[in-house]
Amino acid sequence: MATPITASTLVAALKDEGLTVVEVRDWRNHHRNHQGDWGPVHGVMIHHTVTSGAERTVDLCYDGHPELPGPLCHGVITKDGKVHLVGHGRANHAGLGDDDVLNAVIAEKDLPSPNEQNTDGNSRFYGFECENLGDGEDPWPAAQLEAIEKAAAALCRHHGWKAPSVIGHKEWTDQKIDPRGFSMDDMRDRIAERLK
Structure with missing residues (x-):
């Protein structure tokens, strides 16, 4: 359990991990806190966007759409490996998921298969949307995968979390398939190595 990182500390943590950070519009004050709690936070959730084009993707994640207002995450990781910060606070990214998964994340144990939608993930997870069509064919450039690793590691390092x-x-709810095109187990291995 942890108090959410401040905006300035997040920027510093990402840069300390070697990332290029782009601060988008009024991201520091852009959130959905009026819709519910933000924190305590317990982990980091990775998504794919089902979009292409960095500018379009970042704008969508900042603004959202009529059915789901933005921000749709905290940071957008584009194919060039840049992290575009689009929100700070509660964001519409995780939705409802399985409390057994949340308990496993808190205990840093192996994840069970999700089979319930009974817990609000938007209040408990940081979210990174990653520019990718999510069709299993759109490539994940090395720079983007490295940025996912570094961004997740930056938050883990700040909070004292492990991979x-x-x-x-898709590990939070059986209603989603993202991220598709790389292995989350492999990504956790990379994050664990970086945290050494």
Whole structure:
């Protein structure tokens, strides 16, 4: 359990991990806190966007759409490996998921298969949307995968978490398939190595 990182500390943590950070519009004050709690936070959730084009993807994640207002995450990781910060606070990214998964994340143990939608993930997870069509064919450039690793590691390092605190959206709920095209187990291995 942890108090959410401040905006300035997040920027510093990402840069300390070697990332290029782009601060988008009024991201520091852009959130959905009026819709519910933000924190305590327990982990980091990785998504794919089902979009292409960095500018379009970042704008969508900042603004959202009529059915789901933005921000749709905290950071957007584009194919070039840049992290675009689009929100700070509660974001519409995780939705409802399985409390057994949340308990496993908190305990940093192996994840059970999700089979319930009974817990609000938007209040408990940081979210990174990653520019990718999510069709299993759109490539994941090395720079982007490295940025996912570094961004997740930056938050883990700040909070004293280990790699099991990082999950994919599909590991939170059986209603989602993202991220598709790389292995979350492999990504956690990379994050664990970086945290050494």
